[in-house]
Amino acid sequence: MLSSTVFASRSAAPQLLSVFExxxxAPLPVRVRCWDGSVAGPESAAVTVTFRNRRALRRILWSPNELGLGRAYVAGDLEITGDLFALLEDPDVIGRVARRDLRTLGWRELAGHTGTFVRLGALGPRPKPPAEELIxxxxxxxxxxxxxxVVSRHYDVGNDFYRLLLGPSMVYSCGYWERGTAGTLEDAQHDKLDLVCRKLGLQPGMRLLDVGCGWGSMAIHAARHYGVRAVGVTVSGQQCTLARARVAAAGVADRVEIRLQDYRDVTDGPYDAIASIGMSEHVGDAQFDTYLAGMARLLRPEGRLLNQAIASVAPLADPSHEPPNFVDRYVFPDGELLPLSRVQGAVERAGLETRDCESLREHYGLTLRHWVDNLRGSWAEATALAGPEQARIWLLYLAASAVSFERGRITVNQVLAVRPGDRGGSGMPSTREEWLGTVGHAPFDPAAGSAGNAAA
Structure with missing residues (x-):
């Protein structure tokens, strides 16, 4: 019988691990398992990466960056077991492997790695991308x-799938952990919606436009707790259907209207306030000034706009020079994360005045970890509803996003702006404490919360 050392020298796993290291x-804190049963790497590793077949390697060779790894994972050619966060948090794995194009290696090193792939029988025609990829x-x-x-591609995965992921609140944006980690995800989403309402200064009888209303949670909260008349718009058919049902179940159908409508087609202003929560990432850099100018026209003088959006922490890159990435192909097609400076410039060009800006970066990392827990806790049901490929897409996307927020690679900002009134008036109290204080703050009502959950 051959010793394990001799066997390992003739096996795929040690050769692959050597290439990636x-x-x-640097040494990688992962265990590698291959189709031939071979294993390499520290036994104490928190994560095991399994190459189930040679096709996984071909996917990486044809797309030698994060897209190739993502394709192999989504297709099931590559499996990850153990602590996924430990893998994503390691800078050597993510920064030097997933984001490094092998074509940038020196020719001697590249030739050596090519020889390894030849010996492993990994060379061959380009594998067809998984059907879930939007090219x-x-x-x-x-x-x-x-x-x-593209919005339908993302949001019409299925309302039941999103219910598993998001929980009863059906809020698909970062929560506000006002109560700290002792609070629940439902607490955090309630408090985030209420924070938006307070920043907008909502009062009974006001008209609120919720742009990109999702499943109606913001409009329902504002109508029930602040007595507004709300209009929510979405271009997702499945969102619209469920949002209307939730509005009716919450007993606010006389005050909330949900429309299947593009934001560019809303013309029935003026509104007293506009909320745009996690929607403007779909607008794009080229359209952003037009988007904000349109929102400004829909506001009455002294009306407020709150724009919450995931943001880049670096200047915009030329997209023509960027390699294709996993998120664009599988999660948010055409999505664009703009830096805060770009948003602020557009606010000013729209004739609005910025009154407040708050980063919720740490809040989003915590929210995403709760969504990951929800998905993992309902894995069998999630795969039955959306398919194993979609479930893997979402697990990888949510976990990687959580790490990106926690490491400061991306952030999320709430920008509050006002349309100036006569003589430049804002209609706002003179201190932040006054307009964001406890006055009008809707404390969590267990009875109302239960009704809302039933409506979800």
Whole structure:
């Protein structure tokens, strides 16, 4: 019988681990398992990466960056067991392997790795991408038709799937952990919605426009707790259907209207307030000034706009020079994260005055970890509803996003702006404590919360 050392020298796993550690320039804290049963790497590793077949390697060779790894994982050619967060948090794995293009290696090193892949029988034709990948898109980028197509691709995975992921609140944006980690996800989403209402200064009888209303949670909360008349717009058919049902179940159908409508087609202003929560990432850089100018026209003088959006922490890169990435192909087609400076400039050009800006970066990391727990806790049901490929997409996306927020690679901002009134008036109290204080703050009502959950 051959010793384990001799067996390992003839096996796939040690050779593969050697290649990836060469790319990373450091030992990797992962265990590698291959199709031939071989294993390499520390036994104490928190994560095991299994290459189930040689096709996983071909996917990486044809797309030698995060997209190739993502394709292999989504297709099930590559499996990850153990602590996924430990893998994503390690800078050598993510920064030097997943984001490094093998074509940037020196020719000697590249030739050596190519020889390894030849010996492993990994060379071959380009594998077809998983069916879940969106490669071709119809129409001009951010045209109404194309936006409707890509938004449907993301949000029409299924309402029941999102219910598992998001919990009863059905709020698909970061919570506000006002109560700290002792609070629940439902507490955090209630408190985030209430924070938005307070920043907007909502009062009974006001008209609120909720742009990108999702499943109606913001409109329902504002109508029930602040007595407003709300209009919510979405271009997702499945969201619209469920949002209308939730509005009726919450008993606010006389005050809330949900429309299947593009934000560019809303013309029935003026509104007293506009909330845009996690929607403007779909607008795009080229359309952002037009988007904010349109929102400004819909506001009455001294009306307020709150725009909450995930943001880049670096200047905008030229998209033509960026390699294709996992998020664009599988999660948020055509999504664009703008830096805060870009948003602020557009606010000013729209004739609005910025009154407040708050980063919720740490809040989003915590929210995403709760969504990951929800998905893992309902894994069998999630895969039955959406398919194992979609479930893997979402697990990888949510976990990687949590780490990105926690490490400061991306952030999320709430920007509050006002349309100036006569002589430049804002209609706002003179101190932040006054307009964000306890006056009008809706404390969590267990009875109302139960009704809301039933409506969800």
């Amino acid at each position: 060469s790319v990373a320039g 071709r898109r119809r129409g001009a980028k951010h045209s109404k038709a194309r936006d409707a197509e």
